[in-house]
Amino acid sequence: MARAAVLGRLTWRVGTVAATRDETATARTIALDVPGWPGHLAGQHVDVRLTAPDGYSTERSYSIASAPADGQADPPLVELTVQRLEDGEVSPYLTQTLAVGYPLELRGPVGGWFVWNPGGPASTRPVLLVAGGSGVVPLMAMIRERAAAGSRVPFKLIYSVRDPGALLYAGELLRRERAGDGLQVSYVYTRAAPPGSGQPTGRLNATTLASAGWPPEESPAVFVCGPTGFVEAAADLLVRAGHGAGAIKTERFGPSGGKP
Amino acid sequence: MSDYMDGNMLGGKLGELFTMDVTAAAITCVSCSASWTIAQTRVYPHAPGLVARCPTCDAVLLRLVRGPDRAWLDLRGVTCLQLTVPGQ
Amino acid sequence: MGIVSPGFSGRRRDANEKLPPGQYLVTDFPVLSAGPTPRVDTGKWEFSITTETGKVHRWDWAAFQALPAEEPTVDIHCVTKWSKLGTHWRGVSLDTLLAGVDTSAGFAVAHSYGGYTTNLPLADLVDGQAWVAFDFGGEPLEAEHGGPARLLVPHLYFWKSAKWLQGISLSDHDEPGFWESLGYHNYGDPWREQRYWGD
Numbered sequence: 001m002a003r004a005a006v007l008g009r010l011t012w013r014v015g016t017v018a019a020t021r022d023e024t025a026t027a028r029t030i031a032l033d034v035p036g037w038p039g040h041l042a043g044q045h046v047d048v049r050l051t052a053p054d055g056y057s058t059e060r061s062y063s064i065a066s067a068p069a070d071g072q073a074d075p076p077l078v079e080l081t082v083q084r085l086e087d088g089e090v091s092p093y094l095t096q097t098l099a100v101g102y103p104l105e106l107r108g109p110v111g112g113w114f115v116w117n118p119g120g121p122a123s124t125r126p127v128l129l130v131a132g133g134s135g136v137v138p139l140m141a142m143i144r145e146r147a148a149a150g151s152r153v154p155f156k157l158i159y160s161v162r163d164p165g166a167l168l169y170a171g172e173l174l175r176r177e178r179a180g181d182g183l184q185v186s187y188v189y190t191r192a193a194p195p196g197s198g199q200p201t202g203r204l205n206a207t208t209l210a211s212a213g214w215p216p217e218e219s220p221a222v223f224v225c226g227p228t229g230f231v232e233a234a235a236d237l238l239v240r241a242g243h244g245a246g247a248i249k250t251e252r253f254g255p256s257g258g259k260p
Numbered sequence: 261m262s263d264y265m266d267g268n269m270l271g272g273k274l275g276e277l278f279t280m281d282v283t284a285a286a287i288t289c290v291s292c293s294a295s296w297t298i299a300q301t302r303v304y305p306h307a308p309g310l311v312a313r314c315p316t317c318d319a320v321l322l323r324l325v326r327g328p329d330r331a332w333l334d335l336r337g338v339t340c341l342q343l344t345v346p347g348q
Numbered sequence: 349m350g351i352v353s354p355g356f357s358g359r360r361r362d363a364n365e366k367l368p369p370g371q372y373l374v375t376d377f378p379v380l381s382a383g384p385t386p387r388v389d390t391g392k393w394e395f396s397i398t399t400e401t402g403k404v405h406r407w408d409w410a411a412f413q414a415l416p417a418e419e420p421t422v423d424i425h426c427v428t429k430w431s432k433l434g435t436h437w438r439g440v441s442l443d444t445l446l447a448g449v450d451t452s453a454g455f456a457v458a459h460s461y462g463g464y465t466t467n468l469p470l471a472d473l474v475d476g477q478a479w480v481a482f483d484f485g486g487e488p489l490e491a492e493h494g495g496p497a498r499l500l501v502p503h504l505y506f507w508k509s510a511k512w513l514q515g516i517s518l519s520d521h522d523e524p525g526f527w528e529s530l531g532y533h534n535y536g537d538p539w540r541e542q543r544y545w546g547d
Contacts, residue, residue, distance in 0.1 A: 008279055009275065009277065009279060010272060010275030010276050011276065014351055045268070045271075046272075047272035047273075049350050050356045050358070051349060051350040051351065051353055051356070052356055052357050052358050053352055055349055056358050056361065056372060056429075057350055058358060059272075061268075061269050061272065089358055089359050093353070093356050097355040097356065098355075102353075102354055102355075103351055103353070103354070104353070105351055105353070107272050108272065108275075110268075110271035110272045110275055110281075110283070111268050111281065112271075112280075112281030112283055112284040112344075113268065113281075113284040113297050113300075114268050114283070228264070228265070249299075250266065250300070251268050251299075252264075252266045252268075253265075263381065263384075263385070264384075304381055304383055306378070306379060306381060307380045307381060307382040308380065308426075308427050308428055308507050308527055308532060309527065309532075311382040311383060313383060313384075318383065318384060320382075320383070320463075323530055325530045325531040325544075327531060327543070330531065330544065330545075332530045334529075334530050
């Protein structure tokens with residue numbers, strides 16, 4: 001983990017919004033220009049801090065969506081994808097108020113366990129990514145890093161959402177899968193499937209996992225991310241399917257879908 | 261009802277105190293001897309301080325309070341913290 | 349303080365002269381917890397006061413409900429800076445509970461189902477300053493807010509108002525509780541902003 005082994009304490013630094021991009025009706029990607037960004041690994045996150053004029057402040061964690069390669073550009077660009085929560089305090093600000101040129105305070109990169117590094121040990125193992133809602137964000141960073149590194153390690157993504165309108169990176173995932181370089185994506189729709197697709201709706205279950213995932217004999221590295229309930233259910237299915245608990249790495253968001 | 265997060269979220273606050281990533285650090289629970297990484301612990305973040313509990317037995321593993329100019333870290337719930345330190 | 353985020357105001361809160369220093373008024377009732385929410389059936393619930401000599405006074409739910417109750421309306425202040433004014437509770441005063449308890453102890457520790465503890469001088473539990481509360485806002489106290497019953501000591505920071513109260517032990521010596529042993533002020537007076545050690 002040499003590249004992002006940040007020696008020295010993490011401290012708050014200020015980034016500037018360079019661009020924003022709507023991903024869905026309620027989610028937005030924010031590209032930040034972060035001078036002095038030390039680089040990051042796919043899967044890491046940042047803590048974001050907002051402060052009101054009277055000094056009131058609050059923090060939230062957001063996964064980094066961009067590949068580490070982008071963080072090495074000049075100027076370094078770090079992207080976050082934020083899902084707006086109905087009763088959220090921070091996400092409405094980030095998805096509706098924050099604009100190009102605005103400052104944003106962040107601390108990171110954070111995390112050394114829930115990461116995938118194309119150059120690291122065990123990086124030749126096939127990878128299974130299981131995403132619930134906005135849990136796809138750190139897994140997308142892994143997919144993007146895989147492409148940037150020219151890696152051919154087989155990747156399978158199982159992406160569970162309520163309905164097609166909730167899909168983040170929909171076009172990009174289709175494009176990357178069509179590139180035919182070893183990424184396969186399967187979608188699970190819990191409320192409504194694409195019209196005319198005939199795909200049944202429902203939660204991720206053992207059958208879908210078996211057909212869309214890797215069998216345990218392939219010894220994949222497994223990354224599961226999403227709301228707590230989703231992660232626990234998915235991890236349970238994976239263990240029952242025979243994947244070793246030690247091979248499964250999880251990252252839980254808060255029950256409402258965003259890290260509190 | 262799962263109202264906890266996991267130890268991945270401790271990385272930021274602990275990262276202010278340690279010079280390396282702590283989420284991948286290995287710990288053993290003093291109460292039940294289960295081994296976990298910090299990232300796998302159950303963190304209750306909505307409190308006057310952060311509390312990380314053992315996924316096996318729910319015992320408190322570590323606690324962190326952050327004041328304006330001080331931090332208090334209690335590691336009595338783990339036998340020790342094993343960190344991966346970049347080699348010389 | 350961090351840089352100000354342009355256009356950010358956060359959850360609705362007001363500054364108010366009636367608030368202790370550093371506090372904000374909130375309209376909801378935040379839930380703070382250091383662990384899983386204990387689920388205690390009133391059929392199995394028991395509250396006890398243990399004196400410094402080891403004598404135990406116990407009440408089951410029926411006996412507790414038979415005690416005279418009061419309906420205090422109080423302001424509450426959390427060390428994480430939120431405050432709520434004029435909250436309505438129903439509970440049994442510690443004066444009532446201690447009436448039949450023979451003690452010369454100076455200190456108390458409140459114990460919760462689930463293991464939480466908090467300490468305070470016995471003098472801060474008496475003279476109409478504290479209750480064991482079981483209704484909030486006219487409804488039975490919800491588990492996430494500390495039900496079936498919690499301690500209510502509004503003149504101190506709200507971490508002293510132990511949720512899921514199981515018992516109070518009295519002692520001649522002071523024993524810092526869960527947060528008091530990790531940086532939070534041993535006494536916790538919001539009006540003197542006693543949040544952390546040394547404040």
